[in-house]
Amino acid sequence: MGAHSAAAALFTALLAFATLVSCNTEGDILYAQRQELKDINNVLASWDPTLVNPCTWVHVTCDNSNSVIRVDLGSAGLSGSLIPQLGGLSNLQYLNLHGNNLTGTIPQSFGNLTNLVRLELQKNSLSGTIPASLGNIKTLKFLRLNGNSLTGTLPLEVLSLVLVGNLTEIDCNYPGQTEDLRLRPRSGLIFSRMLENGSGK
Template identity: 50%
Template sequence: MAAPIATRTMSLAVFAAVLVAVVVVSLAPVAANEEGQALTAMRQGLEDPDGVLSSWDPNLVNPCTWFHITCNADNRVTRIDLANMRLSGLLAPELGTLVDLEYMEMSGNSFQGSIPSEFGNLRSLISIDLYNNDLTGHLPATLGNLKSLRFLRIDHNRLTGPIPKELSELPHLDTV
């Protein structure tokens, strides 16, 4: 009588392990798809005269295959490299959902408008390079949430207003 119970217990354990594996594997594309949607939202708001974003296909589940995007081993976006690409338009607030983003390299373009307050959600961000653009408005105080931030390069824009005091409280900020 003990053998059937042990077999049944073993079968349930194997089933549970397979179920957990399926759930974990299926969540990676969902995260990648959400990140792809955020990047697609940005692309839709940009002028791209040289077609540098042509690989950003919203039908592909994983943006890690797109040019100018780097991902970690978990297929999460960690870097956007769009410096000096002759892009123009607004910075998309949706980029604030890229919670594993560490490097935002977008200098030397013609980005306009303000820096979205949603960028304060990018808690893994180490470096923001937005210098040499046409950004206006003020720095959002929400950037004070970026405790990992070391480099905030925003010179050669048309930003106005005081630097938020929250930035002075960032423990690792080296360059502004």
């Protein structure tokens, strides 16, 4: 019985340690992203790397295991670029950075966010192409990229999520037009609406 209790205690300690390491890693990732951003409104003031985990930070939500599942920084007055390390937030379900002044490209590593349900990067100044790696996110339901300066075409890997995944809404635009694709809830058909002059919704 004593051996069983000791084993149980060891397992509990190892689990707690693993959770702590995970939290610290996620905190490091988010703090690294903070370092890449200009924060004129000081909305990231609570993102203190000396804290045990990022779950007490404003605009960050964690699950019961203290793992980051939501980052909500819409219209926060942020400028700068997105870092590839964000792809390491393996339990992230919601990433909202719309309405800022983000520049650069969407990292290929975002395809590693395999629990992501909602990605909102619309109304920034992002450029480059939409990563085909986003097609790896089978949980993705909402993908909003309109109001940027993206080029190229929507990757087939992403479009395939409508058929094999849960993706029900895609908003993206290219110079001179907006391609607005949605999955009709009842018929399961996709329709495409082209809007001139790059105007979004």
